[in-house]
Amino acid sequence: MATTDVERLRTALSDADFPAQKDDLVRDAEQAGADGDTIRALNSIPPVEYASLDEVEQSVPFDPGPPDAETGERRRRHAKPGLSQQEKDVPEHPIVEELGENRGS
Structure with a gap:
């Protein structure tokens, strides 16, 4: 499973307009030049309408960090x-x- 971190996600979606569908968020991240892991993490979220970046953050798998x-x-x-x-x-x-x-x- 691809993971990302909050900073990379926020950078990738800084120009996204909400409410937004999953496909719109992936497209916005690609246009912002997001890394592959962030794009894959966005592709793994449920296909629903997201009202805000906070809702997206609740659905995206994040990197757990170092042990x-x-x-x-x-x-x-x-x-x-x-x-x-x-x-x-x-x-x-x-x-x-x-x-x-x-x-x-």
Whole structure:
């Protein structure tokens, strides 16, 4: 099953007029230059009239994202300041935090 993400879907349907049929949405996405996965994801939705982009989002299969283990590992290795608390690294060991080094232990 083809999947996409919200950002790619919104970009593909930015010029779509609602209410719209499934075929109209696919055509709008193709004209916007959407990637193949987004087009296939739109082709997989039920053939009904959609009143808004929110209704389309409820029907389109989205990419579930990286597995939890990969997400946890990425959070432990990250060093980008200014991100939300959820995206920050796991706290350092108290000795490292206080002294700035681990002293070999």
